Amino acid sequence: MRIFEPHIHMFSRVTDDYERMALAGVRAVLEPAFWLGQNRTTVGTFVDYFDTLIGWERFRAQQFGIHHFCTMALNPREANDDRVNQAVIEVLPRYLEKDGVLGVGEIGLDDQTKKEEHYFLAQLALAKKHDLPVLVHTPHRDKKKGFQRCIDLIRDAAFPYERVLLDHGNEETIKITRELGCVSGFSIYPFTKMDTNRMVAIVKEYGVERMVINSAADWGVSDPLMVPKTMVKLEQAGLRPALIEQLVWGNPVAFFSQGGRLDVARLEQPANIDRRQTFEGNSVLRGQDPDA
Amino acid sequence: MNVFDVQASLRALLPAERFLVFEELRTEVAAGGVKALQVVLPALPRKIGREQLPPELALEGDVSVDLGAWRACDAAALELLHVAQAGDDALRELYAHGDIEERAMVLRSLACRPVSAGTVALLGEVQRTNVQSHFEAAICDSNLVARSLGRAGFAQADLDRLVLKAAFLGIELVRLFDVHRHANPELSRMLQDLATEREAAGRAVWRDTARLIARAPTAGTLARLVGGLEHGDDGTRLAAAEGLDALLSRDRSQRDELHLYLRERLPREPRAEIRAALERALAR
Numbered sequence: 164m165r166i167f168e169p170h171i172h173m174f175s176r177v178t179d180d181y182e183r184m185a186l187a188g189v190r191a192v193l194e195p196a197f198w199l200g201q202n203r204t205t206v207g208t209f210v211d212y213f214d215t216l217i218g219w220e221r222f223r224a225q226q227f228g229i230h231h232f233c234t235m236a237l238n239p240r241e242a243n244d245d246r247v248n249q250a251v252i253e254v255l256p257r258y259l260e261k262d263g264v265l266g267v268g269e270i271g272l273d274d275q276t277k278k279e280e281h282y283f284l285a286q287l288a289l290a291k292k293h294d295l296p297v298l299v300h301t302p303h304r305d306k307k308k309g310f311q312r313c314i315d316l317i318r319d320a321a322f323p324y325e326r327v328l329l330d331h332g333n334e335e336t337i338k339i340t341r342e343l344g345c346v347s348g349f350s351i352y353p354f355t356k357m358d359t360n361r362m363v364a365i366v367k368e369y370g371v372e373r374m375v376i377n378s379a380a381d382w383g384v385s386d387p388l389m390v391p392k393t394m395v396k397l398e399q400a401g402l403r404p405a406l407i408e409q410l411v412w413g414n415p416v417a418f419f420s421q422g423g424r425l426d427v428a429r430l431e432q433p434a435n436i437d438r439r440q441t442f443e444g445n446s447v448l449r450g451q452d453p454d455a
Numbered sequence: 456m457n458v459f460d461v462q463a464s465l466r467a468l469l470p471a472e473r474f475l476v477f478e479e480l481r482t483e484v485a486a487g488g489v490k491a492l493q494v495v496l497p498a499l500p501r502k503i504g505r506e507q508l509p510p511e512l513a514l515e516g517d518v519s520v521d522l523g524a525w526r527a528c529d530a531a532a533l534e535l536l537h538v539a540q541a542g543d544d545a546l547r548e549l550y551a552h553g554d555i556e557e558r559a560m561v562l563r564s565l566a567c568r569p570v571s572a573g574t575v576a577l578l579g580e581v582q583r584t585n586v587q588s589h590f591e592a593a594i595c596d597s598n599l600v601a602r603s604l605g606r607a608g609f610a611q612a613d614l615d616r617l618v619l620k621a622a623f624l625g626i627e628l629v630r631l632f633d634v635h636r637h638a639n640p641e642l643s644r645m646l647q648d649l650a651t652e653r654e655a656a657g658r659a660v661w662r663d664t665a666r667l668i669a670r671a672p673t674a675g676t677l678a679r680l681v682g683g684l685e686h687g688d689d690g691t692r693l694a695a696a697e698g699l700d701a702l703l704s705r706d707r708s709q710r711d712e713l714h715l716y717l718r719e720r721l722p723r724e725p726r727a728e729i730r731a732a733l734e735r736a737l738a739r
Contacts, residue, residue: 210552214551217554218555221554222586256494257497257552260494260497261497262497263554
């Protein structure tokens, strides 16, 4: 079964992860621009990171037959940092036109400050202008209140709910979002956020309509195979394969197709693998035989 | 520099509505300059299309370009770079912050622009790139590399390194227009060392090795060419026969010895094309 992993930070993962993901059925990944573990002090480091997401990381994924896409944004945490926040907003329009950019994200709230709200709204406006959906990071602390505040801001901005993916959800937030018309995202982690057993319970109760699951794997304790692992749990719980496929492929593909840049026909085939591009170029594959 | 008529090419290639989009983008970039192009360029493949232009050798002044290697978006990018009056700094900036397709479009445009410091800088970038499509966009299907030789920052050693990388990547020599004219003994040494290294590893050798080293022999060249006549790979044998033909056309000092091997091979050579090359060499 094909998997579209709709939230993973491959920038912080090793090459082995790509190989394992490809073997587990991952055909495409979406990498939201995010916080890199420490604050950046100049806009230039954002620009370099954005260039990596649209260039090198796509190329790296392709070596394993995986299509790589991303969303671009000023993340909510660094929205609080006046050294970079406005300057990042000013460089974003250029990046929001890149072919591999399927949305604006991660935007949203983290510490739930006024500055975060200001830049959340500014980026909702950019998403409208560039005809893109948004991937919304919701707070880990005081989550329920922050979740509701995100929804209030989206409503006040008259941003269409069907173009909103509210991520990092849980048993509490699903009750809020189910009737809104937005997509609910669940980040399955080994120990925190959401686990596989709880996810099975949520699917059994609410079904898979307008729902996506992701690993949100990054540099911390996380697992890029959480989507396929959850699929196994769902199958063992008796969920029909067609519904599992809708959850891990149909739903994310439909959501990120809304900007008109995701060519579903191209997704049907694995990304073009030509490891000789790096093999002979004496680079990341460092002389391994690509056919071995 | 007007190497080919982009507007006429796109009008012939694109459906009317897409050509209209191109004209609108052209107007937008003409008004907004490089700043507008920064936002317009990444959208060209999806808005203008990726269809190949019909094969045609475009010649203008000292420029030659195979348009068959170009896509509709490449041609559109060339035109938009022109109307935006993008100079060296703009070109390098667009490359530096471009996605994979943007970079390819910028690099391909170099073939139809005057050689400048920006050209030389971007040739340096592709010498270090890992993306083969970028390397090919810059150095293949035109005479850009040969045309750039002698410009500040692009000496013979720089050309040699690009050719060696092409050999690493297995790119056909014929795609690097006119590069064979700049064969030299140091490049021959580099190519022969690569060939030896590949053979020691049991890996394929760049077939065009013989075609280039024959034009500027160095120690070991003759033995490699003669040995190539007995190779099991048809392409390698053909290159060896053509190499010996090229060598004898320039230097007949070892004609008798080389003819000995050519004559000995001729009746056993099963491929007509290779026999013809052997006969040409024997006529020298």
